[in-house]
Amino acid sequence: MNLTLKVWRQPDTNSEGNFETYKANDVSEDMSFLEMLDTVNENLIEDGVEPVAFDHDCREGICGMCSLFINGRPHGPLHGVTTCQLHMRSFKDGDEIVIEPWRANAFPVIKDLVVDRTSFERIQQAGAYISVNTGAAGDANQIPVPKNDADESFAAATCIGCGACVAACKNSSAMLFVGAKVSQFALLPQGQPEREKRVLAMVNQMDEEGFGACTNTGACSAECPKEIPLSVITRLNREYLRASLTSKD
Numbered sequence: 456m457n458l459t460l461k462v463w464r465q466p467d468t469n470s471e472g473n474f475e476t477y478k479a480n481d482v483s484e485d486m487s488f489l490e491m492l493d494t495v496n497e498n499l500i501e502d503g504v505e506p507v508a509f510d511h512d513c514r515e516g517i518c519g520m521c522s523l524f525i526n527g528r529p530h531g532p533l534h535g536v537t538t539c540q541l542h543m544r545s546f547k548d549g550d551e552i553v554i555e556p557w558r559a560n561a562f563p564v565i566k567d568l569v570v571d572r573t574s575f576e577r578i579q580q581a582g583a584y585i586s587v588n589t590g591a592a593g594d595a596n597q598i599p600v601p602k603n604d605a606d607e608s609f610a611a612a613t614c615i616g617c618g619a620c621v622a623a624c625k626n627s628s629a630m631l632f633v634g635a636k637v638s639q640f641a642l643l644p645q646g647q648p649e650r651e652k653r654v655l656a657m658v659n660q661m662d663e664e665g666f667g668a669c670t671n672t673g674a675c676s677a678e679c680p681k682e683i684p685l686s687v688i689t690r691l692n693r694e695y696l697r698a699s700l701t702s703k704d
Contacts, residue, residue: 456482456548460495462507463555468563468571474553484544488531489514489521491543508567514539516680519617523568524555529619529678537617537680557618559627561665574664575616575632581660582653583636585645604642611638613681620675620683626667631675633661634687641694651698658695 458479465472479495486494489511496506510520521538525531531541546552554568562570614635621627637654640646646653669688676685 456484456543456546456550458482458491458546458549459551461551461553462568464507464567465556465564467566472564472567482543484542486543487514487539488523488525488541488543489539508565508569510569511539516540517615519615519680522557522570522572522617522619522622524557524622526553529557529622530617530680534677535680535682537615557622559618559621559666561627561629562618562621570618572616572618574666575618575629577664578629578633578657578660579616579636582649582656583640585640585649587645587648598644600643607686608639608642611635611642611683611687614639614679614683615681617680619678619680621666623674623678624667624670625672625674626670628669628675629661629664629666630669630688630691631679631683631685633657634689634691635683637694638687638690641690650694651702654691654694654698655702658691 460477460479461474462477463472464475477495477499479491482491482494489509492507492509499506510522512518512520514521516537516539519537521530523530523538525538525541530536530538532545533541556562556564556568557570557572559570561574562572565571612635614632616632618632620631621629637657640653641650673685676683
């Protein structure tokens with residue numbers, strides 16, 4: 456198939472960007488979206504044009520780095536799929552595809568389609584960990600955990616931190632991401648000793664990074680490639696209120 460790509464090009468954070476139009480010809484429907492971009496970049500290099508910068512690593516839908524806004528949707532048109540797992544059979548011959556980076560003040564553009572998501576890392580560093588001694592694996596297995604709690608914790612832990620929730624939200628809220636990271640610990644016995652400190656620190660860091668407030672529209676969960684449920688935001692609000700009322704710090 457032959458496609459027309461409108462790609463956001465931006466030299467660096469402090470420069471203005473613009474869309475450039477490129478042709479992608481003889482694209483196989485079996486290519487992944489990133490393989491298609493690889494081919495386009497090879498052609499650009501042959502023509503003496505600087506290739507398009509985009510983020511990627513595992514290309515297995517695990518690391519969350521392949522964060523592209525495709526035709527107005529984070530990760531593209533499919534539900535529950537990362538960009539690297541999106542294949543060109545999802546498009547038709549002659550289509551025009553608009554490719555942009557995440558749009559959020561807390562995710563400044565580094566170059567072209569690459570954004571700086573270290574704000575997520577700073578939120579996790581603020582409290583998304585367990586510092587108490589939980590013992591060896593055998594000791595942990597001796598602590599009974601209700602199956603529903605274990606299942607919900609595991610579901611929250613599948614968040615890959617790609618930022619699609621932020622990109623989908625008109626307020627660029629990170630509530631789904633923070634809710635997932637808080638939930639995975641709040642549901643388990645090992646996460647209880649630092650429960651109050653954790654949620655207060657992470658929410659404060661989220662606000663400091665400049666993420667917006669929750670819009671209550673549910674766009675974040677709808678566009679999440681790991682289908683993190685909105686219930687983690689409910690739990691985040693509940694945990695934050697509880698910690699605010701009971702914390703002695």
